[in-house]
Amino acid sequence: MKIITVAHQKGGVGKTTLALNLAFYLKDIKRVGIVDTDLQGSVQGLETLLDGITLVSYEALLEGSYPELDIIIIDTPPYLTNRLNDLFSVSDFVLVPTKVSYLDAMALKATMALLQQCQAERPDLKAGIVLNMVKPRTSMNREIKDILDAYPIPTLNTRIHERVSYIRSVIAGGIVQLEDGKAHEEMADLADEIINQI
Ligand SMILES: Nc1ncnc2c1ncn2[C@@H]1O[C@H](COP(=O)(O)OP(=O)(O)OP(=O)(O)O)[C@@H](O)[C@H]1O
Numbered sequence: 001m002k003i004i005t006v007a008h009q010k011g012g013v014g015k016t017t018l019a020l021n022l023a024f025y026l027k028d029i030k031r032v033g034i035v036d037t038d039l040q041g042s043v044q045g046l047e048t049l050l051d052g053i054t055l056v057s058y059e060a061l062l063e064g065s066y067p068e069l070d071i072i073i074i075d076t077p078p079y080l081t082n083r084l085n086d087l088f089s090v091s092d093f094v095l096v097p098t099k100v101s102y103l104d105a106m107a108l109k110a111t112m113a114l115l116q117q118c119q120a121e122r123p124d125l126k127a128g129i130v131l132n133m134v135k136p137r138t139s140m141n142r143e144i145k146d147i148l149d150a151y152p153i154p155t156l157n158t159r160i161h162e163r164v165s166y167i168r169s170v171i172a173g174g175i176v177q178l179e180d181g182k183a184h185e186e187m188a189d190l191a192d193e194i195i196n197q198i
């Protein structure tokens, strides 16, 4: 069983959107669970729409009292909490989404520091930054990529673009259910890039 945690202390960077879409994408090939550690409970609020995905509570995760699963995806809140340390220490991969923005890219520092601390104790913990809500053909993409390249955590090759279909995807059973071939492709690339590392 592998654990993928989606984290970035900044709000609105797409943690919940990507956590849900990864779960929806992977549920056809793996037994997938999702954990909502966000007090806002965005994922929990969608429980009836999580067909084929097991919603695991944070308490059940800690106790190990959940059905047999291949992958657990953990969504986290937009602030630093002690829980993050605990979650990183049980994760196989930490996915850090960020928008193409100076403020979002620079806000990564604290999440990065926490990650590095955990990686010092557990060198097998993998992590990657993913650019989300990317707008095509702007010089900003290169400028932000340069900031991200200075961080110790690699930036994934897959970029998730800004698409209306992602907004809809969370209530539609994931991007896989919508007619948006380009979005399907990038979500498949993101899942493959993560799965190949764990
Ligand atoms: N690739 C995308 N294209 C277009 N809209 C997106 C994309 N990713 C996320 N969004 C939208 O951006 C907003 C923020 O996304 P989301 O709630 O997933 O972020 P979050 O990091 O989980 O936020 P919070 O930290 O507050 O929990 C939502 O309205 C979502 O629909």
Ligand SMILES: [Mg+2]
Pocket: 015, 016, 017, 038, 042, 075, 076
């Ligand atoms: Mg969220």
